[in-house]
Amino acid sequence: MIRVAIVGLGKMGLSHLAILRMHPQLQVVGACDTAGYLMDVLAKYTDTPCFADFDRMLDAARPEALLVATPSRSHAGLVEKALERGIHVFCEKPFVLDIKDGERLAALAERKGCVTQVGYHYRFVGAFQEAARVVRSGALGQVHHVRAEAYGPVVLRPKGGTWRSARTEGGGALYDYACHAIDLVNFVAGAPVSTSGVVRHSIFSADVDDEIYCTFHYANGGSGQLCVNWSDESFRKMSTRISIWGTNGRVTADRQECQVYLREGREESRESGKGWTVRYTTDLTDNVWYYLRGEEYSAQIDYWVKSIREKRIDGESSFRSALETDRFVAMITGEAPQPAASPDHAGRVRKRGLLSRLAGRS
Amino acid sequence: MSTPMDRVLFGDNQFFGVNHMSEEKARAQAMRFQDLPAILEVLDIAYRAGIRTFMCTTHERIADVCDHFRANAEKYPDYLFYPCMPYAHKYANAVTEYGAVEALRRLLPQDGVVGAMFKGGMALASKDVEALLQLLVDAEMKMFHGLRTPVIFLQNVVTDLILGLGANVCFRMFADHVRSRYGAEPGFITMNVPRLLDVLDAQGVDNPIVCANINKIGFRMCGGRAAYEQVIATRRFRPVAMSVLASGAIQPREALEYVAGQPRIESIVFGASSAGNIRQTKGIIDELYSA
Numbered sequence: 260m261i262r263v264a265i266v267g268l269g270k271m272g273l274s275h276l277a278i279l280r281m282h283p284q285l286q287v288v289g290a291c292d293t294a295g296y297l298m299d300v301l302a303k304y305t306d307t308p309c310f311a312d313f314d315r316m317l318d319a320a321r322p323e324a325l326l327v328a329t330p331s332r333s334h335a336g337l338v339e340k341a342l343e344r345g346i347h348v349f350c351e352k353p354f355v356l357d358i359k360d361g362e363r364l365a366a367l368a369e370r371k372g373c374v375t376q377v378g379y380h381y382r383f384v385g386a387f388q389e390a391a392r393v394v395r396s397g398a399l400g401q402v403h404h405v406r407a408e409a410y411g412p413v414v415l416r417p418k419g420g421t422w423r424s425a426r427t428e429g430g431g432a433l434y435d436y437a438c439h440a441i442d443l444v445n446f447v448a449g450a451p452v453s454t455s456g457v458v459r460h461s462i463f464s465a466d467v468d469d470e471i472y473c474t475f476h477y478a479n480g481g482s483g484q485l486c487v488n489w490s491d492e493s494f495r496k497m498s499t500r501i502s503i504w505g506t507n508g509r510v511t512a513d514r515q516e517c518q519v520y521l522r523e524g525r526e527e528s529r530e531s532g533k534g535w536t537v538r539y540t541t542d543l544t545d546n547v548w549y550y551l552r553g554e555e556y557s558a559q560i561d562y563w564v565k566s567i568r569e570k571r572i573d574g575e576s577s578f579r580s581a582l583e584t585d586r587f588v589a590m591i592t593g594e595a596p597q598p599a600a601s602p603d604h605a606g607r608v609r610k611r612g613l614l615s616r617l618a619g620r621s
Numbered sequence: 622m623s624t625p626m627d628r629v630l631f632g633d634n635q636f637f638g639v640n641h642m643s644e645e646k647a648r649a650q651a652m653r654f655q656d657l658p659a660i661l662e663v664l665d666i667a668y669r670a671g672i673r674t675f676m677c678t679t680h681e682r683i684a685d686v687c688d689h690f691r692a693n694a695e696k697y698p699d700y701l702f703y704p705c706m707p708y709a710h711k712y713a714n715a716v717t718e719y720g721a722v723e724a725l726r727r728l729l730p731q732d733g734v735v736g737a738m739f740k741g742g743m744a745l746a747s748k749d750v751e752a753l754l755q756l757l758v759d760a761e762m763k764m765f766h767g768l769r770t771p772v773i774f775l776q777n778v779v780t781d782l783i784l785g786l787g788a789n790v791c792f793r794m795f796a797d798h799v800r801s802r803y804g805a806e807p808g809f810i811t812m813n814v815p816r817l818l819d820v821l822d823a824q825g826v827d828n829p830i831v832c833a834n835i836n837k838i839g840f841r842m843c844g845g846r847a848a849y850e851q852v853i854a855t856r857r858f859r860p861v862a863m864s865v866l867a868s869g870a871i872q873p874r875e876a877l878e879y880v881a882g883q884p885r886i887e888s889i890v891f892g893a894s895s896a897g898n899i900r901q902t903k904g905i906i907d908e909l910y911s912a
Contacts, residue, residue, distance in 0.1 A: 269716075269720075270716050273782065273786065274782070276786060277781070277782050277784070277785020277786050278785060280785055280786065280787055281784075281785050281816075294722075296722055296748065297722075299748050300748050303748060303750075304750055304788045304790060304791070305786050305788050306787055307786070307787070412714070413714075421718065421719065421720050495637070495638050495639075495647075495710070496710060500644075513644050514644075515641065515642055515643055515644055516642060516644075539643070539868075539870060540641060540642065541642060541838065541867045541868055542870065544841075546841070546843060546844075546845060548843060548844070549785065549813055549816070549843055550781065550812035550813060551778070551781050551782060551785060551812075552778060554841075
């Protein structure tokens with residue numbers, strides 16, 4: 260049994276606590292939150308050891324692994340304390356708000372041999388995994404465009420008093436919604452090198468962005484677009500979709516299905532079918548040992564546990580991988596420098612790329 | 622044994638844009654059913670096909686459906702509602718917007734019933750989960766007043782969260798309150814049948830009604846199809862099968878033959894939008910269970 264503790268018991272934290280408790284190879288030795296009310300209720304009605312102080316929990320409960328689900332601003336400090344003690348860490352997304360922290364922590368984790376993971380659960384959704392597989396198989400030919408979209412009904416009027424509405428706490432649609440879409444881009448299509456045409460708007464919020472749009476660029480001339488809006492009531496809940504266009508077709512995936520269109524079937528890949536191939540979540544989803552809100556939430560924890568047991572420090576959604584997503588965010592906010600190639604330059608590269616493809620490729 | 626449930630129950634996912642296979646299909650359904658008459662028309666088709674139990678979430682729009690059935694009681698003399706509570710997004714959105722305690726405060730009854738407010742305030746202050754749970758159940762049940770609700774279900778996201786957190790006594794509290802206040806049988810929707818049965822047993826909730834995915838492809842049957850088949854065959858509980866078609870991944874006859882082949886499944890809940898699908902599904906179930 261791996262001794263695990265959790266800090267931060269908001270909506271995600273409570274859900275994580277339930278999943279941790281149910282995992283057959285984990286023993287929950289501590290849960291910590293500053294909300295005294297909630298901790299009292301948990302202590303009274305469950306057998307989870309509850310702590311009000313994080314350091315005391317680490318001292319008293321001696322966890323081998325820690326799940327961090329606190330507001331984003333506090334991630335770096337808590338993660339660092341855990342890593343210094345050699346504790347494996349699962350951190351909710353976004354990883355950190357300052358990429359310098361992220362670089363330091365990723366290096367620290369590697370030095371200490373700690374297993375790390377960030378809660379980008381879309382990497383554990385069958386339909387998105389299928390999209391990534393199709394792209395990697397080469398069936399789409401040369402990829403030249405990516406579109407990632409996330410919409411949902413979070414901020415629908417001008418108020419709100421939690422940390423999610425405070426810029427300094429890592430609130431806003433950029434950190435809450437866009438991060439997922441960005442990580443999905445990195446997962447399915449690879450990390451771009453620069454961004455341009457960034458639009459960040461408040462629709463209702465006083466302090467944070469409610470919608471984010473930008474263009475992004477790949478080293479090989481490919482491009483992409485990011486569209487995120489968490490003030491869209493026409494969606495029942497968060498809806499995320501990614502589309503990838505290549506010279507031989509397109510793949511579009513959301514949480515429920517993965518649609519592939521190929522101009523020509525490819526002998527060398529499993530995608531031999533010309534035209535449409537649609538696969539659904541009912542077909543693409545493996546059962547988990549315990550289900551709460553979606554298989555992916557349990558699957559990502561199970562993956563982390565396996566990584567700990569196998570000492571796999573470069574697994575899916577590691578700190579290094581999540582740092583790529585934080586870098587993308589920092590390019591959007593202007594906190595990370597853009598590489599020398601300007602968007603115009605990238606555009607020219609793309610055109611050359613396309614021309615050479617048309618002229619020279621098989 | 623308590624009053625048996627009907628063999629066929631009508632579900633409501635299709636009315637609220639819930640579809641486990643396609644977001645586009647879900648959106649098309651949300652458009653089609655945005656006005657009440659479209660929902661009532663489908664419920665009428667189901668009723669004429671012999672389905673008189675509506676198993677529905679406590680979505681705010683169900684209140685309008687309830688109004689219709691209250692106003693037309695003579696038209697549906699034997700109609701039953703099986704409320705499934707809560708409509709989780711309402712709570713999840715409130716927690717995101719206000720934080721957990723403030724969300725609870727806002728969702729507790731505030732309509733001038735001094736007793737309820739007092740009780741709510743006291744329950745919050747004293748961290749009395751039983752009193753809070755009772756108030757929340759009562760708030761969700763308000764829309765059904767004057768209608769017959771012989772079974773009241775806890776939605777799977779709540780059942781499975783309580784199960785995961787190990788706050789097992791909450792199941793007992795829910796069962797007791799539903800029985801004493803509403804004269805109803807408690808029901809539990811879950812994605813984790815084998816584990817839940819152990820906990821309900823330990824809490825003394827005898828022969829519980831448990832609604833879960835039961836389908837031929839094992840979709841969302843945690844622990845696997847074999848484990849489900851075993852508990853259905855051997856454990857004392859009243860299974861209600863949902864997601865039997867796995868959102869359309871299995872053909873109706875094949876799907877229903879599998880479910881009918883399991884012993885002791887008391888009811889099957891399904892949602893459909895077209896008269897053809899409703900009559901076809903009801904017809905196949907009747908045929909399989911009359912054989």
